[in-house]
Amino acid sequence: MEEQRIRVLYVDDEENNLLAFRAYFRKKYEVYTAISASEAFRLLESIEMHVIVSDQRMPITSGVEFLETTVEKYPDTIRLLITGQSDIDTVIEAINRGQVTKYLQKPWDWEKFSLILENCSDLYRAKVTLKEKNAQLQKTNDELNRFVYSASHDLRSPLMSVLGMVQLAKTDEAMNVAQEYFEIIESNILKLDMYIKNIIDYYRNSRSMEILDNIDFNYLANDVIATVKDQNQEVQIEIETEQEEEFVGDIFRLRIILSNLISNAIKYQNPTAEIHKVSVSIKSGHKYATISIADNGIGILNEHIENVFKMFFRTYNATNTQGTGIGLYIVKEALEKIGGNISVVSTPLEGTSFKIVIPNKKS
Amino acid sequence: MGKTLSIMLVDDNPTDLFVHERFLVHKNITHEILKFLSGEEALYYLHDHPDAEQWPDLILLDIQMPVMNGFDFLDQCEKFSQMKKSNIIMLSSSLDFGDINRVKANPHVLALMEKPFDIDELISLLEINGILK
Numbered sequence: 001m002e003e004q005r006i007r008v009l010y011v012d013d014e015e016n017n018l019l020a021f022r023a024y025f026r027k028k029y030e031v032y033t034a035i036s037a038s039e040a041f042r043l044l045e046s047i048e049m050h051v052i053v054s055d056q057r058m059p060i061t062s063g064v065e066f067l068e069t070t071v072e073k074y075p076d077t078i079r080l081l082i083t084g085q086s087d088i089d090t091v092i093e094a095i096n097r098g099q100v101t102k103y104l105q106k107p108w109d110w111e112k113f114s115l116i117l118e119n120c121s122d123l124y125r126a127k128v129t130l131k132e133k134n135a136q137l138q139k140t141n142d143e144l145n146r147f148v149y150s151a152s153h154d155l156r157s158p159l160m161s162v163l164g165m166v167q168l169a170k171t172d173e174a175m176n177v178a179q180e181y182f183e184i185i186e187s188n189i190l191k192l193d194m195y196i197k198n199i200i201d202y203y204r205n206s207r208s209m210e211i212l213d214n215i216d217f218n219y220l221a222n223d224v225i226a227t228v229k230d231q232n233q234e235v236q237i238e239i240e241t242e243q244e245e246e247f248v249g250d251i252f253r254l255r256i257i258l259s260n261l262i263s264n265a266i267k268y269q270n271p272t273a274e275i276h277k278v279s280v281s282i283k284s285g286h287k288y289a290t291i292s293i294a295d296n297g298i299g300i301l302n303e304h305i306e307n308v309f310k311m312f313f314r315t316y317n318a319t320n321t322q323g324t325g326i327g328l329y330i331v332k333e334a335l336e337k338i339g340g341n342i343s344v345v346s347t348p349l350e351g352t353s354f355k356i357v358i359p360n361k362k363s
Numbered sequence: 364m365g366k367t368l369s370i371m372l373v374d375d376n377p378t379d380l381f382v383h384e385r386f387l388v389h390k391n392i393t394h395e396i397l398k399f400l401s402g403e404e405a406l407y408y409l410h411d412h413p414d415a416e417q418w419p420d421l422i423l424l425d426i427q428m429p430v431m432n433g434f435d436f437l438d439q440c441e442k443f444s445q446m447k448k449s450n451i452i453m454l455s456s457s458l459d460f461g462d463i464n465r466v467k468a469n470p471h472v473l474a475l476m477e478k479p480f481d482i483d484e485l486i487s488l489l490e491i492n493g494i495l496k
Contacts (some may be wrong), residue, residue: 153427153457157376157478160456164382164479171389184378314429 005030006121007047011040011066012055012082021053024110025117037061044070049077051120053104056083056090064090068099076127078120082106143311150312154195154324158188195324201256202326205334212361213251217241217282217289224255225280228263235266235276243284248362253334258291260327261354265295267323270349273297287360294353300346308344366496368489369395371419373405373436374454375428379478383423386482392495395419402428402436415445420494425478426455426462434465437472446471450494452485454478 008029010021018033025031032047034040036058043049052070056063067079081103083091094100101123104116162185169181218241225237258280265278278295300308300315307313309332312325335342340358370393374380380398387393397419399405409418426433433453440446451471455462456478466475474488489495 149459153455153459157427157456158378160478161376161378161382164379167479168382168385168389171386184381188378 004125006050006124007032008051008053008117009034009040009043009049010053011035011037011058011063013058014055017055025114028114029117029121037066040066041069044074048074050124051078051080051117053080053082053117056081056087062090064094064099067094068097071099076124076131078102078124078127080104080116080120082108146312150325151199154312155192158192158195162188195326198324198326198330202330202333205253205256205330205337208252210250210338210361211252212248215247215249215251215254215284217243217247217284217291220251220254221258221280221282224258224262228259228266231263232266232269232276235269235278237262237266238277238279239282240280241282241284243282245284245286246362247284247289247360249289249358249360250338253338254358256334257331257340257356258293260331261293261356264323264327265293265297265352268295268297268352270296270298270351272349285360286362289358289360290355291358292353292355294351296351299348299350299352300344301348305344305346309342367392367394368420368495369393369397369418371397371399371405371408371422371449373399373402373422373428373433374425375400376425379425379454382479386480390482390486392486392489402431402433402439405436406439409440409443409445413443413445415448418445418448420448420450421489422449422451423480424451424453426453426475437469441471450489450492452476452488454480 006029008025009032010018011034012018012021013035015035018035022031022033029051032043032049034043037054037060040052040054052067052074054063054066058066063081063083067081070077070079079100079102081091081094081100082105083103084106091100091103095103102116102120104113165181165185165188169178218239221239221241225239229235229237262278262280269276273296276296278293281292281294283290304313304315309328311329313329314323314325332342335356335358338358340356342354342356344352344354346352370387372380372383374383377400380400384396384398387396397405397408399408405422412418424433424436428436431439433455437451440449450473452473453462453466453475454477455475458475458477463475466472473492476485486495
């Protein structure tokens with residue numbers, strides 16, 4: 001990953017110092033300068049700084065006073081104070097109170113200044129990385145909790161239904177209903193199996209690295225459709241692929257993405273519609289492949305559209321099809337892993353259209 | 364067994380609705396079964412049938428349902444004064460500790476039973492509580 005350019009704000013009431021600072025550091029950092037604390041505040045309102053350098057001796061607002069006011073709003077920012085020998089007590093006090101991270105003594109030599117700024121940049125990056133890792137850890141933890149709760153219910157539920165059917169079959173005298181019972185048992189077993197497959201996909205996706213292959217979209221789309229079309233034979237599926245050049249991508253994740261989206265399009269059909277249609281269109285270019293999967297099915301209510309990519313989100317619907325609540329979540333996670341994105345447009349009872357964009361990893 | 368009951372089943376799982384209906388019919392304890400796949404649909408029904416005579420004697424209510432779960436349904440039901448007439452038994456395929464406590468704390472709920480329910484256990488529960496004579 002490319003390292004983010006560090007944004008440095010330098011505040012000093014001496015114009016010459018500002019100019020010299022800019023000249024020395026402009027190649028290495030994104031440099032902003034301000035002649036006073038109030039000008040610095042104006043800059044901070046629109047730009048978040050990673051490192052703030054301030055002179056201590058300024059009229060009206062001192063360096064420490066200024067830096068102190070930025071602590072609450074920008075807790076990750078690294079603050080560097082520049083002082084003369086006589087202000088040493090102020091510096092010690094400011095560092096101990098956590099308002100200032102580093103200090104530089106006047107008069108400075110540029111190499112030393114440069115080293116300290118580099119230090120500040122590393123500190124900032126470390127802080128941000130730690131925060132990101134923490135957020136990731138928190139997300140994993142939350143998901144795990146929800147997963148255990150949901151899995152314990154959703155995995156057992158179809159199994160308990162089957163058990164109920166078996167107990168019923170044992171009590172019912174009329175054997176001519178057996179055929180119906182077996183069908184219900186079968187549909188529950190298939191549901192449980194789908195759930196387990198989804199879980200396996202989820203774990204594979206979260207664990208494994210990207211594995212790149214040459215992709216023939218026409219072949220892939222047809223292959224995926226062949227495995228999911230049995231869910232509703234009445235649906236007409238149209239495929240349109242345009243692929244002029246080589247496309248390199250993660251075939252395993254592409255398969256997960258396509259099969260979940262196409263399978264949803266087939267499952268959530270509008271029972272009142274005369275013809276059931278799903279159209280898959282793929283345009284593969286030099287930089288990206290754009291895939292659209294559209295249906296004329298039951299659609300998604302506006303209030304639910306934000307939630308469809310969340311783990312274990314489900315609604316009920318006119319088709320009585322029960323989802324597992326992880327299909328679209330896996331789609332989104334898989335896309336994140338391969339650097340793609342997804343958007344959805346839907347009108348209830350008219351249909352849903354998913355559009356995904358995936359980068360070509362050829363170069 | 365003399366008196367039979369009108370029973371409302373609320374469950375998002377069609378198989379469980381089917382199984383529960385068959386058991387209840389098989390044991391001859393009901394003259395009317397109302398089946399609903401969601402709490403909302405059941406609420407609409409109750410709303411459209413304000414006459415307490417028409418309210419079910421017993422509601423078998425699944426806990427884990429999408430959008431409106433069993434407890435949400437109960438909260439909505441409490442707005443109806445006719446609710447006094449109905450006895451509620453909640454159902455779940457996995458007994459969650461938190462759910463057990465919520466059921467115990469709810470004065471309207473007679474019991475929490477694990478799915479698939481044991482029909483004989485249900486009948487003896489109804490007899491002990493004088494709902495079925």
